[in-house]
Amino acid sequence: MSYPIARHRRLRRSGGLRSMVRETVLTAEDMIYPIFVTHGTSIRSEIPSMPGVYHLSMDLLESEIREIEALGIKAVLLFGVPDHKDAQGTSAYDANGIVQEAIRAVKGWAPQLVVIADTCLCQFTEHGHCGVVHQDEASGIAVVDNDKSLELLVRTAVSQAEAGADIIAPSNMMDGFVHAIRAGLDQAGFSDIAIMSYSVKYASAFYGPFRDAAHSAPQFGDRKTYQMDPANAREALREAESDVAEGADMLMVKPALAYLDIVKTLKEQFDLPVVAYNVSAEYSMVKAAAANGWINERSVVMETLVSMKRAGADLIITYHAKDVVKWLRGE
Numbered sequence: 001m002s003y004p005i006a007r008h009r010r011l012r013r014s015g016g017l018r019s020m021v022r023e024t025v026l027t028a029e030d031m032i033y034p035i036f037v038t039h040g041t042s043i044r045s046e047i048p049s050m051p052g053v054y055h056l057s058m059d060l061l062e063s064e065i066r067e068i069e070a071l072g073i074k075a076v077l078l079f080g081v082p083d084h085k086d087a088q089g090t091s092a093y094d095a096n097g098i099v100q101e102a103i104r105a106v107k108g109w110a111p112q113l114v115v116i117a118d119t120c121l122c123q124f125t126e127h128g129h130c131g132v133v134h135q136d137e138a139s140g141i142a143v144v145d146n147d148k149s150l151e152l153l154v155r156t157a158v159s160q161a162e163a164g165a166d167i168i169a170p171s172n173m174m175d176g177f178v179h180a181i182r183a184g185l186d187q188a189g190f191s192d193i194a195i196m197s198y199s200v201k202y203a204s205a206f207y208g209p210f211r212d213a214a215h216s217a218p219q220f221g222d223r224k225t226y227q228m229d230p231a232n233a234r235e236a237l238r239e240a241e242s243d244v245a246e247g248a249d250m251l252m253v254k255p256a257l258a259y260l261d262i263v264k265t266l267k268e269q270f271d272l273p274v275v276a277y278n279v280s281a282e283y284s285m286v287k288a289a290a291a292n293g294w295i296n297e298r299s300v301v302m303e304t305l306v307s308m309k310r311a312g313a314d315l316i317i318t319y320h321a322k323d324v325v326k327w328l329r330g331e
């Protein structure tokens, strides 16, 4: 036989051939689109560090939801920007809070759209931490109190389910949050409501633009006592294992791009759907480079998201979702 024996290029000769042997395909069903809802009327203000992403008031939310449905996106992830913050994050679990109001409205307009509620306190607390803070007596240092936070997170999740959320997505990284929320939901009669756990959430600089968008930057300290160290992969397994044992229905890795090894590991080690969160700075960096003409936005986004699926993500939360489904349709 003459050299070379293997001619890998045979299957790359034409677009038709390449598409026949393509291993990973992005679809509209993979996409989850995050939305920021705010109080007031006629508000559609672009988040400066996230071009193309807006704060929307309730009156302008309906047309946005109609557009999302028409595009074939199946799920949205709702974030609230409240007008009131306090130490206990009370607006997070207020039956008439911004997120609860938005959930009710969206389910009214689009009953088939899957509504996912982010369950955290950081947008609702004046200190910007994801839980309740207390002063440690010995050191005088303010610490986030795990078990007290759980009580409030359970109230938040139950109020979101009462408003009509289909999926609860706790992003707070308190220990035992899946168990506590599962028990709270079941007790309140919401045993059918799924939990998409932010199982492996790193203390990441890639959340910067989101914190501008959600006004949720911590006012002191950082989130390193509850979010994971970017250096750790084995610890990710421990986090995911406890979430599985506590009753999580889906496991999320966040951020996505710098943590594709973790996506792959979770896919291999567990049998639950894996969700990758393509976070704010991943989006902003692409937007900034594209605005400068340094990259082809469409190609870079599609390549990035297909990599997330190739690594094992079943679903991708991304601010690019609307563009992606348009591109998938050939627009």
Ligand code: PBG
Pocket (backbone or CB within 6 Å): 118, 120, 122, 130, 171, 172, 206, 207, 208, 209, 210, 211, 216, 278, 279, 280, 281
């Ligand atoms: C709330 C939360 C954050 C994100 C999602 N939920 C911010 C954080 O933990 O500081 C980040 C999303 C993004 O960057 O796109 N805890």
